[in-house]
Amino acid sequence: MQAATMDSVEESPSMLWGLDPIFSAFAKLYVRDILNMTESTQVPGIYFYNSRPIFKVDVLGTVVSKRERNDFFCYGVDDGTGVINCLCWKNDLLREEGAPTKSGGTHSDGAQGGFNPVAELEKLRQAQQSRCHLEIGELLRVRGPVKTSRQQREITASVYYKVNDPVMAVQIAWMMEVPQLYRECYDKPFLLQHDAMGNLATTPLNKATHVIMDFVKQKSVSRFRPYDVQDLLQPLISSKPQTASAAQEPVACPSSGQQLRQLLKEALQILQDEGVLYRKVKSQEEVYHVTAExxxxxxxxxxxxxxxxxxxxxxxxxxxxxxxxxxxxxxxxxxxxxxxxxxxxxxxxxxxxxxxxxxxxxxxx
Missing domain, CATH: 1.10.10.10 (Winged helix-like DNA-binding domain superfamily/Winged helix DNA-binding domain)
Incomplete structure (x- = not known):
């Protein structure tokens, strides 16, 4: 997948970014695309892939480099498309790695045969360390916001852990899921149209799909033919002929009937792509079945x-x-x-x- 570049003039207004469901999710993008995303000129820390606003990502890859400081680990993660640095902050238990955890003899004798909170805390610290302290060659999953530091793109992990994957089941599932997300979501641009007043406008195609869905719900139909809903889309077709500015003569354009049939065809195709409708038998007599009914x-x-x-x-x-x-x-x-x-x-x-x-x-x- 190639990252989509976009000019600042193509950015949608920041107040509308929440309309895109990807904006609130951890996007499972390839590292190559994360590195090539364009940063927003409106809000620093927000990036765009194919016009979709993104600031949180989800990455699975192999650790190829490692740096450790008192407060954090910095892992270089390679998913096969590129390498990105992941800043993974240590929690309190990991920071206390070098601190003494054994209690004095009197307390230890008193806790013998019962619950020893110091010993349990040590077990918890060791479990945390085994999942968060990785070596080169181990598999790491990272979730967190993207940022640019010192002109380098990196991920500040909000969640990270070592993935035990001896038979590569997790990696295979990941490699099957991510391309599907690209096809069905990420590679489809996030488009918002606005009217002259700057308000969000709905395209005739979006209106047409909603009209068909309203018809299905109100009538509780399990199947229908195109001519059952065709007349419902008529108000969405403009009957005014286009004119040239100089001669003021009508410009050749599809008739309203042709526009209506094309709009109906595209709306039905969208609903089929989404799985809402399907055709049980493909024949000259078009019959669309409503999946949920x-x-x-x-x-x-x-x-x-x-x-x-x-x-x-x-x-x-x-x-x-x-x-x-x-x-x-x-x-x-x-x-x-x-x-x-x-x-x-x-x-x-x-x-x-x-x-x-x-x-x-x-x-x-």
């Missing part, structure tokens, strides 16, 4: 998990989401998307019909 789909997913969880291969961890997707496509609909299935799985888990045994694995409750 398709009881037969929910039953098909539960049947797959119920039957396959009994097999020895899936008995321990449950069924992987990709296996469930493949099975449901064979039994129910070849056109079911992964995003639609994930919405179904989340709904079933919220209703306690299924549980996730680990990331992307599900079994019956």
């Amino acid at each position: 398709d009881k037969d789909l929910f039953m098909a997913v539960k049947d797959v998990i119920r039957e396959d969880s009994k097999r020895e291969k899936y008995a321990e961890r449950g069924c992987h989401v990709l296996h469930i997707l493949s099975a449901v496509r064979q039994r129910y609909s070849l056109n079911l998307s992964k995003t639609a299935l994930e919405l179904v799985l989340k709904s079933l888990e919220c209703n306690s019909d299924i549980i996730s045994t680990s990331e992307n694995h599900y079994t019956l409750f």
